[in-house]
Each structure stands twice: as C-alpha cells, then as structure tokens.
Amino acid sequence: MSIRLDYTNMLADAIGEPCGISPNELDALRKPAQAIHQDLMQRREQGLLPFYDLPFDRVVLESVKQLGDQLAGRCSHFVVLGIGGSALGTLALFRALRPLYHNLLPAVERDGRPRLLILDNVDPAGFGEALDLLTPDETIFCVISKSGSTVETSCQLMIARHWLETALGDRWRDHLVVITDPESGSLRELAEREQLTSCAIPSGVGGRFSVLTPVGLLPLAVAGVDIDALLAGAAEMEERATRSDLLENPAYLNAALQVLSYRKGQHISVLMPYSDRLRDIADWYRQLWAESLGKRTALDGSRVHVGPTPVKALGTTDQHSQVQLYMEGPFDKVVTFLAVEDYGRDLVFPAFPGAGHLDYLSGRSMTELIQAEQQATAAALTSNGRPNCTLTLDRVSPQNVGGLVYLFEVQTLFAGGLFGVDPLDQPGVEEGKKYTYGLMDRPGFEDMKQRFESIVGGVTRRQL
Numbered sequence: 001m002s003i004r005l006d007y008t009n010m011l012a013d014a015i016g017e018p019c020g021i022s023p024n025e026l027d028a029l030r031k032p033a034q035a036i037h038q039d040l041m042q043r044r045e046q047g048l049l050p051f052y053d054l055p056f057d058r059v060v061l062e063s064v065k066q067l068g069d070q071l072a073g074r075c076s077h078f079v080v081l082g083i084g085g086s087a088l089g090t091l092a093l094f095r096a097l098r099p100l101y102h103n104l105l106p107a108v109e110r111d112g113r114p115r116l117l118i119l120d121n122v123d124p125a126g127f128g129e130a131l132d133l134l135t136p137d138e139t140i141f142c143v144i145s146k147s148g149s150t151v152e153t154s155c156q157l158m159i160a161r162h163w164l165e166t167a168l169g170d171r172w173r174d175h176l177v178v179i180t181d182p183e184s185g186s187l188r189e190l191a192e193r194e195q196l197t198s199c200a201i202p203s204g205v206g207g208r209f210s211v212l213t214p215v216g217l218l219p220l221a222v223a224g225v226d227i228d229a230l231l232a233g234a235a236e237m238e239e240r241a242t243r244s245d246l247l248e249n250p251a252y253l254n255a256a257l258q259v260l261s262y263r264k265g266q267h268i269s270v271l272m273p274y275s276d277r278l279r280d281i282a283d284w285y286r287q288l289w290a291e292s293l294g295k296r297t298a299l300d301g302s303r304v305h306v307g308p309t310p311v312k313a314l315g316t317t318d319q320h321s322q323v324q325l326y327m328e329g330p331f332d333k334v335v336t337f338l339a340v341e342d343y344g345r346d347l348v349f350p351a352f353p354g355a356g357h358l359d360y361l362s363g364r365s366m367t368e369l370i371q372a373e374q375q376a377t378a379a380a381l382t383s384n385g386r387p388n389c390t391l392t393l394d395r396v397s398p399q400n401v402g403g404l405v406y407l408f409e410v411q412t413l414f415a416g417g418l419f420g421v422d423p424l425d426q427p428g429v430e431e432g433k434k435y436t437y438g439l440m441d442r443p444g445f446e447d448m449k450q451r452f453e454s455i456v457g458g459v460t461r462r463q464l
C-alpha cells in the first residue's frame with residue numbers, strides 16, 4: 001500500500017495569511033489530540049468502535065467470499081437495493097476496483113462475474129426502467145439496510161419481491177439476499193421467517209462506516225473485486241491510523257488540518273480526485289463527513305451548529321466548471337486532491353501532421369497531462385492563498401482503496417473529537433422522515449401530518 005499526504009500547501013509558509021496554518025497552531029493541537037486518541041482507543045478496547053477491527057475478521061471474509069462465488073454463479077445481474085451507507089461505499093469501490101465499463105463488457109471480460117447495479121433511489125422512472133432491463137430468473141436482489149426499516153429500501157423490496165414472485169412463484173426466495181442487523185429490525189425478521197440467505201452487519205457499525213462489512217464486501221465479491229486485498233490494505237492502514245502522535249498519523253493530521261482550516265473560515269471542504277475510478281469515493285466521503293460532523297449540539301450539550309460542507313469535484317473535469325470559483329471566490333474552501341501515480345495504462349499522443357499548435361503534445365502522454373493539471377491547479381490555488389493538500393496513491397489498487405477508506409473513517413472520528421461532537425449519530429435526518437411517514441399515513445404519525453400541514457399552510461404559498 002502506498003498513500004502519502006502532502007500538506008505543504010495548507011501551511012502559512014506556502015499560502016501565507018489569513019488561511020495558512022502555522023506550525024504553532026498545529027503543535028497546539030497535539031495535546032488535545034492525545035486525549036482524543038486515548039478516548040478512541042479505550043472505546044475500541046471496550047468493543048464500542050467495532051469498525052476499527054473489521055479488516056481483521058477472517059471468518060466474515062471467508063464466508064463472504066464463498067457466498068459471493070456461489071451467488072455470482074447463479075445470476076447475470078446482482079442488484080443492490082439500499083441507500084446512504086448501504087449503497088454509497090459499494091458504488092464507490094465498485095467503480096474504483098472493477099473496469100470502469102464492467103457492466104458493458106461481455107461476460108468473459110467480466111471474468112464471468114454478473115453485472116452489478118446499485119439502485120439507491122425511489123425515482124419511479126429510474127427504478128422502473130432498471131426492472132424493464134432485468135430478467136427475473138437471472139437476477140438476484142441484495143437488500144441492504146442496517147435499520148431494516150428505511151422507507152426507500154422497504155418500498156424497493158416490496159416491488160422487487162412482487163416482481164420476482166409474479167414470474168417465479170415460490171422460487172422468489174432464491175433470488176433475494178438480505179444484509180441487515182444480526183438480530184433486530186423487520187428485515188432480519190423477514191429473513192428468518194422466509195429463510196432467506198442473509199449476512200449480518202455487526203452491531204455497533206453504523207451505516208456510513210460499514211463498507212468493509214458484508215454491506216460492501218458481498219456485492220463487491222460477487223462483482224469480482226479482490227476483497228482479500230481490500231481488507232489487507234485497510235489492515236495496513238490501521239497501523240498508521242492508530243499512532244498516537246498527530247504528526248505521525250495521517251488520519252489525525254488530515255482531520256486536524258481540516259478543522260484548523262474550518263476555524264479560519266474555510267467551511268467548505270472539497271474532495272477532488274484526479275481519477276475517474278476514484279470519482280465516487282468523493283460521494284461516499286460526503287455522507288461520511290456531512291452526517292458525522294454536521295451537528296447542532298456538542299457533546300457538552302451546548303448549541304454549536306458546526307460542520308464543514310463536503311463538496312465533490314472531479315479533476316480535470318471540474319477545472320472547467322468549478323475552479324474559477326475556488327480560485328477567486330470567497331476564502332471559504334479547502335481542497336483535498338486525490339492524485340494517482342500510475343493509472344494502470346497510458347495513452348501517448350501521436351503526432352498530428354498539419355496541426356503545428358499541437359506539436360508540443362506529440363510524444364507526451366495522458367498520464368503526464370492529468371498529473372500536470374493536478375499539480376498546476378494545486379500551485380495556482382497556492383499562489384492565490386487557497387489551502388489545499390494532496391493524498392497520492394501510487395495506484396488505484398484494492399490495497400490502496402482499502403487503506404484510503406480506513407484513513408477517511410478514522411479521520412472522521414477524530415475530527416468529531418476535535419469539533420466536540422458525536423460523529424456516530426445523525427439526529428437531524430429524523431424530522432423529515434417523520435413528515436414523510438405522516439404524509440404516507442403511517443399509523444402513529446398522524447400528528448406529523450398535522451404539523452406538516454400547519455407549516456405548509458401557515459404561510460401564503462407564493463409560486464410563479
């Protein structure tokens with residue numbers, strides 16, 4: 001595994017005042033960092049943070065691999081039904097670790113693996129059109145929900161089960177796999193009652209920290225991702241991400257830089273991979289960062305309303321869309337680049353006779369160009385006083401991606417400590433869910449319907 005963090009351009013040396021971080025500011029965080037570290041390690045020892053130990057669970061790994069191979073042999077399409085933490089990690093890692101056009105390749109070039117679809121919305125057009133393309137006999141649905149009660153996933157399940165049963169009768173059960181809490185929740189009850197194939201999400205691992213459980217591992221194994229190597233990379237990162245000294249630990253250091261930057265007014269945190277494969281890592285990271293750190297109330301009970309706003313960008317694409325704003329707009333952003341040394345292949349620019357203005361490119365390669373653009377953008381941001389740092393992967397390999405995921409998860413926990421908030425809850429998403437229940441006439445939520453009506457009806461609607 002090779003992941004390194006270059007944070008030169010976060011420091012006052014490189015970008016000056018007012019955004020640059022001074023060595024003293026970083027040094028001042030070392031002591032609080034020790035306390036947060038000890039707290040995390042203590043909670044890990046007590047079994048309260050089981051995600052730390054996921055990369056070492058050989059039993060789960062072996063059983064998932066076995067089940068993955070078996071399921072892969074029984075379908076041409078493996079379809080994940082889930083949302084948020086039950087979908088985004090799988091999407092990100094599938095894109096990173098299989099050929100970008102896996103689903104368009106003929107079976108032999110997919111190593112005989114099924115196509116993988118991840119349906120994470122209840123847009124009737126999107127869901128309906130996907131079903132139109134599928135054949136019940138050749139499809140296996142994998143329903144993933146930690147709570148077992150998420151309304152979007154439940155509704156997808158209702159439709160999928162009916163669709164299967166209509167075509168296959170009692171055999172619908174062979175085409176449905178469940179991943180949920182080991183004991184509680186209605187999805188677990190359903191799996192037991194109908195004797196469906198199922199996997200467990202270890203209790204204590206929250207959805208957005210669950211990609212290295214069967215939530216991500218099973219679909220990825222079915223699609224042919226080397227999950228051994230993925231977990232090996234995460235295990236390797238565990239050593240670096242549990243070092244006690246802030247300056248020795250890339251997860252703690254990156255969190256500290258982000259938090260110091262936030263305190264200086266950079267409330268927007270952009271993650272900008274220069275890699276199509278890593279594009280959706282930024283989507284997964286958005287949930288991790290947003291739900292974990294965006295909080296009204298601190299651990300001491302005070303109202304804080306904190307949280308960096310994570311933004312996803314893609315290099316070079318967004319240089320031609322967003323970078324104008326990052327360069328000259330408000331001083332409210334910190335950019336983290338994800339750079340890649342070896343893209344696994346390269347394309348050399350051939351000569352173009354008669355086009356003299358392109359001569360300087362002839363003989364150079366696409367890797368050189370994308371890397372030059374990343375470095376040029378970082379340098380330009382730096383010269384404009386904009387904080388930025390770069391995480392460089394030598395390759396987009398399962399080891400590196402496993403390491404990156406682990407790094408970001410620990411970084412998020414540690415940032416929660418620095419912000420003084422609980423990074424493991426998400427109370428703010430509940431209110432909207434309750435209004436939805438009210439509007440959908442779920443028993444017990446009648447008052448929410450009334451409250452919704454008083455909010456909506458309490459003011460004159462203005463529409464054009």
Ligand SMILES: O=P(O)(O)OC[C@H]1O[C@H](O)[C@H](O)[C@@H](O)[C@@H]1O
Nearest residue numbers: 084085086145146147150207429
């Ligand atoms: O896995 P599930 O229980 O279905 O949850 C799916 C998602 O739903 C919620 O709204 C939470 O805010 C997310 O953190 C979670 O990942």
